[in-house]
Amino acid sequence: MTAELGEVVVAATDIEKYFGANHVLRGVTLEVRKHETIVLIGRSGSGKTTMLRCLNFLEEPTVGTVSIGDITVHADPLRARTRAHKEQIRRLRLQAGMVFQEFNLFPHMTVLQNCIEAPTRVRGMAKAQAVELAESYLEKVRLIDKRDEYPARLSGGQKQRAAIARALTNEPKVMMFDEPTSALDPELVGEVLQVMEDLAHEGSTMVVVSHELSFCREAAARILFMEDGVIVEEGTPEAILEAPQDERTRQFLRRFTA
């Protein structure tokens, strides 16, 4: 797998998030290095999605700091609407590609148009160059023959692979996945996981929320177990899956090994 770990790409420090009085994240700190894939696991409601969304400020953390690449944003809910803060968040988001559970492809655009929309309109990339880049990523996710289809004509697995290609074409420094296979029919899960494993093995930097243990074993450098808004335990897949130290981790994993 990946031998050399590079510099820190993602650093989240002391992230706290309240929804009203609901204290959902209680001080989460994590780091992801270049070429590293980390997987967040934990019970439903433990705060995994919220943590991922805080990383690119789809949710503004109540407290904390996020750095991705050379962009750093301090949570500032009181100034969340100011132009400067919004612009800084936008630049942070350009560093992170996000893949959603529900795909969220743009239904009025073809697969290729989905891919080149942000690179051409946000990054100002020349169209020919964006098309070339998009085609290379569509090749990689094995969807090049669907480049001119509209999303409604794709299967769930194809949609998710198109969404991955769309995020990749925007050339992020880190790819983030929120349970990318949990909206899929079981027989379509494999093709998406295969693409994600390929990305991990080729040295992409990834933050993944997923309960696919096969993926964890194949691709994760580290697994982080979350409970009640904190990271309870983290370590290599072997350490976490075979010899968890914390009772809560053990209890959680029992469900899968039963």
Place this chain on the structure above:
Amino acid sequence: MAAAGPVAGTDALILDRIAAAHRADRRSFLFKFALTWVALVGALGLVLGLTGNISTEFIASAGPFILGGATITIFVSITSILLAVVLAILGALGRLSASPVINGIASLYVSLVRGTPLIVQILFVYLALPQVGIVLDVVHGGILALGFNYGAYMTEIFRAGIQAVPSGQREAAQALGMKDGALMRRIVLPQAVRIVIPAIGNDFIAMIKDSALIYLLGVQELLWRASTIGRQRLASLEALLIAATIYWVLTIIFSFFQERLERRMARGDR
């Protein structure tokens, strides 16, 4: 429904016969349905012909002149609905704006227009604006009044359409680094417009009928022509019958297209 796999000869025969029977039922229904309409309209025409001294000579000579007004009716309706769509998009963005001033302007527009009769708005353009020095030619005045009025009602339609675009679409665009303006223009509005197209079609059909009100301004559309020539030649009954028939036929034609559009949008493969 076609049978899934290969079927034995007799089964296929039975399925064919069932399908044929369905088709025959449907044909018979449509035939009787059409016959009912023809009979009712014919009876109505007969009663009018016997009791109302209908002048076929007038119908033949004035008919083409009145029918010519349909072109203007359609032109005014199309132009007004386009103006209304533009105003409705602006109105909807205003109603969704976080700026209290912009939101206030848009809400006032909707409230004023919806709180006053259309006829008052039309007369306002025609009679009141000249008093402050704004004189529009009647066709433009009519289009302005109709577009302004429909724009306010359609503001609410567009607002609902924009809100009906799933929030995941916005989040995906934000995650890609898109700014608010591009996100609205490139991602949300195109989807919102698709959602509201059937409603725009409905409003267009309503507009064809409401556009009759601008005959008061002297726009030589359908109703103006019918009422003018009817009064001149003392044949208002015939004239208005002609106008009513033309409106009716127009709405039937456009409803046909509207329903097809609606079905296509509901299927929505893009």
